[in-house]
Amino acid sequence: MILLLRTIMIVLFVSLIGCQQNTSSTENLTAESDLEGFVEPEPSDWVKYITPVREYMYYRTQAVVNKDIHILWDHYPDLKENVDLKLGINIEENDVxxxxxxxxxxxxxxxxxxxxxIKVKTISDHEVVVLIHASIVYLRDDFEESGGEHLIKLFLEHKNNHWAVVKTDEYTLPEYKEWIKEKKQI
Incomplete structure (x- = not known):
């Protein structure tokens, strides 16, 4: 019964992420082209990128649990800008x-x-995109869980001697469905 409830909650959560109709051209998006240039990093590079990814996820989940987007924005002020729910760009406030x-x-x-x-695409010596296929699970006050699967591109820039997230691009439900369909064919 608990497994069924968790499955329903995960499906509901993933559905909520993409509730709005995406008017962008996701029909032209394919997993192959979208994943072009992304590779699993070498162990030394993995260590370099996993820390800023974990840091972002920590502040993101803390913002949600504490109902305060500023917890995230204080660390990543660039995420306040260029929000686009339809495209999944910088949509953390919507989660909160x-x-x-x-x-x-x-x-x-x-x-x-x-x-x-994680997969990494190098843009330049100071810019990379990290693709994460992560899970986020929230514990509710009734001690049940909500949350699920997230597919997110994190745009990192090397600033002040460390990597910082400057933009996020979370897959919308239509993009995710297309990504899964194409990935099965690759």
């Missing part, structure tokens, strides 16, 4: 609002590599 609308959250757990290892 929607997940706290009818739920009382107590805690969060995330697994950056919950579904697969």
């Amino acid at each position: 609002e929607s997940l706290n609308q009818h739920l009382q959250l107590l805690d969060a757990n995330y697994n950056v590599e919950g579904y697969e290892r």
